[in-house]
Amino acid sequence: MSDERLARVEQACIELAAAGHELTFDAVAARAGVGRATLYRRPELHAAVAEHRRQGTEALTLTGLAVQLDQLRRGLEALAAKVRHHEELLRKLNRSVSKRAP
Secondary structure, three states: OHHHHHHHHHHHHHHHHHOOOOOOHHHHHHHHOOOHHHHHHOHHHHHHHHHHHHHHHHOOOHHHHHHHHHHHHHHHHHHHHHHHHHHHHHHHHHHHHHHHOO
16 A cells, blocks of 8 residues: 555656646645645655655756766766776786686
């Protein structure tokens, strides 16, 4: 039941945003068919609405886009560093194995 409720809340947020409506807890509760108190009481539902609201306000600003780009860049750099580290470990392992082979 909780997964179904979360899906309805997510869908309500998407529909409201697509229609250009403000994402309020009242509007989401009415659209999703859940009580407003339920949105506040259930942490996963509250977080879903809060995240959609944050995305909606930040995505439309240059500052929001700059922050998202910076986060993506940092994530990509961290991933690249891990890949380089794993490649180096594989090279060392291959050298070690090739020295032992007759």
